[in-house]
Each structure stands twice: as C-alpha cells, then as structure tokens.
Amino acid sequence: MGSKVIETTEELVKPILVENDLELVDIEYVKEGKNWFLRVFIDKPGGVDITECGMVSEKLSEKLDATDPIKEAYFLEVSSPGAERPLKTKQDIADSVGKNVYVTLYEPINGEKSYEGILKKLEDDVLTIEYKVKTMKKQIDIPYEKIAKARLAVMF
Template sequence: MSKVTQIVEDLLKPILDEMNLELVDIEYKKEGSNWFLRIFIDNETGNIDIDDCGAVSERLSQRLDELDPIPNAYFLEVSSPGAERPLRKESDFKKAVGKHVHITTKEAIAGATVFEGELTSFADGVLTVKEAKQTHQIPLEQIESARMAIVF
C-alpha cells in the first residue's frame, strides 16, 4: 500500500464507520497527465447510491483540504465497487462464498492461472472454486487478483 493510500484510509475509516459503510478499495494512480484518487465503498446490502458517494466525497474532501497530505493535484472519485467488485480481504472471500468469482493466480495450479466458477468454500486460507467440470483448491497466498464475476 502506498503512503498516500494509507493516509487516505486512515482519514476515511472514521467517516465510513460513522456512516455504516465499508471501504472496498483505494486507488491512487496517474492516468495520462492526471492523478486520480478513487475510493470504492459498499454497505451490508450492496446498495450504494449517489447520495452515499456524495456524502463520503464531501467529508473526505474536507479532511484532505485541511491536512493537504497529497503533494500534487488529483481528481477525487467515490463510487460503489460495481457488480464485479474486487475481492482482497479474507472477509471479502467469506462474503463471496456461493457466488461466481474470477481468480487469477501467481503460479499455475493444475496447469492454469485463471479460474472462473462458484466459490463453494473459503476455510483455513484456501478457496474452493467449482468450475464446470473441475473443482480447484486455491491458497489465498497464490492469488494475484480476484473479483466477483457476472454470469451471462
């Protein structure tokens, strides 16, 4: 985690706690000549609306203006993680059990690095993903990236 994202997370935590919201992810990155600070939030029901995003943006923006911890100009964006939300923390994986996921691993497991299917369990740091014809055991430390996946 970069210094900027850690500072932002520290400022954001009390705001989100007070609003009963959850931090899903923070991105701070340069795109072209512009810097973007993106905050992804959610709640227990998964129904984040524009009012939630606006309130978080306003309160966070005030704190960032007061402290001015980011050295360069940036665009602040606050939004929901969307239907294909990233899975990063153990709690994310626990909530995703029974749902369709897309997993990319650091190294091949059973000859593959990409798995998409139902996350049937998550226990002792191991995900069980059931694809059409196979079931795979994927250790958490082997995951490069993970997200919810939409089934068409």
C-alpha cells in the same frame, strides 16, 4: 509517494465510513494522461447509492483540504466497486461463498493461472471453486496464499 497518499486517505476516510456503516473496499491513486485520480471505493450490504458517495466525497474532501497530503492537483472520486468488486481480504472471500468469482494465481495449478466459477467454500485457507470445462462441472481447491487477485465476476 502513492502508498503514503493511500495510507493517509485511509486514515481520513475510515471514521467517516464507520460513522455511516459503510465499508472501505479499495483506494487507488493513479495518473491517467496528465491527471491524477484519487479513487475511493466504498460499499455496504445491498450496495451504496449516489447520495452516500457524495456525502463521503464531501466529508473526505474537507479532511484532505485540511491536511493537504497531496501536492499535485488531483480529482477525488468516491464510488461503489460495482458488480466485479475486488475481494481484498480473506473475509471478503468468505462473504462471497455461493457467488461467481474470478481468481488469478501467482503460479499455475493444473496448468492454469486463472479460474472463474462458483466459490463453493473457504475452509482451512483453501478455496473450492466449481468451474465448467465445456459442459462438465469440475472442482478445484486453491490455497489462499497462491491467489494473486480475486474479484466477483458477472456471469453471462
């Protein structure tokens, strides 16, 4: 059921985003407590502001009301993915070279299932991440297909 809602929402929101030079980052349809939430995460270089989120929410809400793909009551939230934005596609990863990233893997590499560090490059479907072990800098090459999830990470 959730995947159909997400598909329909994506079809409805894409034209609104294209028209406003915004990009779709992710869509979630989740139940929290008694309530359902349809969350649409949008972005653009430099970030989105509250006005853009409000405009997309209003236009998407009209389209959702017209097509009525969701039978139960739900809350629509349109927001920016924030500082730890998910990297969903190979292009997202390529655009993140030079940034701090956190990746989790389907299977361990060198005994580890996750790495956090600076994404040095993405070449021939292999990511090179520079990470620290205590004070030493190390590099690891991770094949793209071994990545379960990737996101930007805030450094402290």
